[in-house]
Amino acid sequence: MKNFIIANFLFFLFSSSPLFSQTYLISNVNIVTMESDEVLHNQSILVDDGKIIKIVPASESLDYEGNQVVDGNGSFVYPGLAEFHSHIPVAQNGNTQLQEEAMWLYLANGVLRVRGMIGHASHLPLKARIDSGELDGPRLFLSGPSFSGTSVSSVEQAEKMVRDEKAAGYDHLKLHPGLEMDEFLAIAKTAKELDIPFGGHVSLNVGLEASLKNGYKSIEHMDGYIEAMIPDYSKVLDPKLAGPFTMLLVKEADLTKLPALVDLTLETKAWIAPTLTLFDRYFGSKPADEYRNIPEMKYMSAEQVQNWINAKTPYEESGVLTAENVQPYLEFRNMLFMTLHKANVPVLMTSDSPQVFNVPGFSIHHEIELMSEAGMSNYEILKSGSVNPAKYFDEEGEWGVIKTGASADFVLVSENPLQNLNTLQKPFMVVMKGKIYDRNEIQKQLDRIEGNHKRD
Structure with a gap:
């Protein structure tokens, strides 16, 4: 309770201060810096103009004459989380x-950075509003409209689409299925010329090997690996035999091919975006209708939830999502995930939200739980949502860590997340570019969103 009082006091203290110009000190906190797995105990953090100015032990004197000081009461501070596969609403x-x-x-x-992976022109002004301080939100990195079998019609049009998205100000390119090899190679060549990263699904007529060798930076959903291990590729091309994401062929995968695929992934410096929770919920055996009333669905419209149910129901009705099919598939994906890791x-920490029962923010905690169950350590899980996203966009040290000179983006929780990941589910203070959001403000906003989607 004392921690909540502290957070409330801070919010009151700065509620009338200009954005990005607050100077304040948070003392008596334990810092999970993410520069290593060591915790700095009993520290003070000085913030000014949205930056971390200094970190020192609380016992040392600090050259700070302001009166905006609060005792963190032994709470734990970490750099926050990422959602690096988001479908930002249009x-x-x-x-x-x-x-x-x-x-x-x-x-x-506590999700402070988001990579949009299915772009729309309305995302650019959204990012601009957040960057200017007009709108509250996480740090955004935007992919443009996706390249797919339906959006790409020729090599020339594909090249132009890359140039147009770069010129529009997008940070990334997203590739969906259905691309032909010549179209894909044109996209890859133009993207490398313009120095814009690209990644996504692996088109069946391109394949994982060609995708990696030609510059895929991120393999979304770990797509393409199972397909690359199926001896008879003609089965992969038959959707009735393969099922969604080749689920029905997983028992035919030749695991002797996996080491070479892992080596190629390392050689080409590609990243993986597992989205474990998407597969657990969308392609799991739990009936779609059972997700209708789980707690976080109250923040989504009834229409959206019904659309998600409608998306999963055909797979259920066709008999694809039986426990007999689902369990080996999810176990294989966990094995693949941990082998690559x-x-x-x-x-990259990814949950594909908002998408089929994955509510923004909340779904990241489901992803964390599944990463942990698969065997990933708490430190490496946190790293996938902090240090790694910054590295992905060549901004290492600028954010995703708590150190002098980094952006003041961090979250306060009651326990050490290196020991208890559940503490991440209830941040009592969020700091974004130096602006403070206490638990009362967070709950106020959650209540407002719930009220916007009241069920009859």
């Missing part, structure tokens, strides 16, 4: 409500 006819709600749902769960293939 502004419909200029209505940005769902976008703004999603940004608050991320902040409320143990080989030092870098991992």
Whole structure:
């Protein structure tokens, strides 16, 4: 309770201060810096103009004459989490409500950086509003509209699409299935010329090997690995035989091919985005309707939840999502995930929200639970959501760590997350670019969003 009082006091203290210009000191905190797995105990953090100015032991004197000081009462500070595979909502006819709600749902769960992976023109002004301080939200990195079998019609059009997205200001390119090899090679060549990263699904007519060798930076959903291990590729090309994401062929995968695929992934410096929770919920055996009333669904519209149920139901009705099919598939994905991770293939924290029962922010905690169950350590899980995303965009040290000179983006929780990941589910203070959001403000926003989607 004392921690909550401290957070409330801080929010009151700075509620009238200009954005990005607050100077304040948080003392008596334990810092999970993410520069290593060591915790700095009983520290003070000085913040000014959205930056961490200094970190010193609380017992040492600090050259700070201001009166904006609070005792952190032994809480733990860490750099926050990432959602690096998000489907940011689209502004419909200029209505940005769902976008703004999603940004608050991320902040409320300590998610401070988001990579959008299915782009739309309305995402660019959203990012600009957040960057300027007009709108509250996490740090955004945007992919443009996706390249797929339906959006790409020729090599020339594919090249132009890459140039247009780069010129528009997108940070990344997203590739979906259905691309032909010549189209893919044109996208890859142009993207490398313009120095814009690209990644996504692996098109069946391209394959994992060609995707990696031609510059895929991130393999979303660990797509393409199972397909690359199926001896008879003609089965992969038959959706009735393969099922969604080749689920029905997983028992035919030739594991002797996996070491070479891991080596190629390392050689080409590609990253993986596992999205374990998407597969657990969308392609798991739990009936779709049972997700309708789980707690976080109250922050989504009834129409959205029904759309998700409608998306999963056909797989259930066709008999694909039986426990007999699902369990070996999910176990195989866990094995693949940990094999890649143990080989030092870098991992990005991703949950594919909002997408089929994965509510923004909340779904990251489901992803964390599944990463832990698969065998990943707490430190490496936190690293996938902090240090790694910054490295991915070549901004290592600028954010994703708690150190002098880094952006003041961090979260306060009651326990050490290196020992208890559950503490991440209830941040009582979030700091984004130096701006403070206490638990009362977070709950106020959650209540407002819930009220926007009241069920009849």
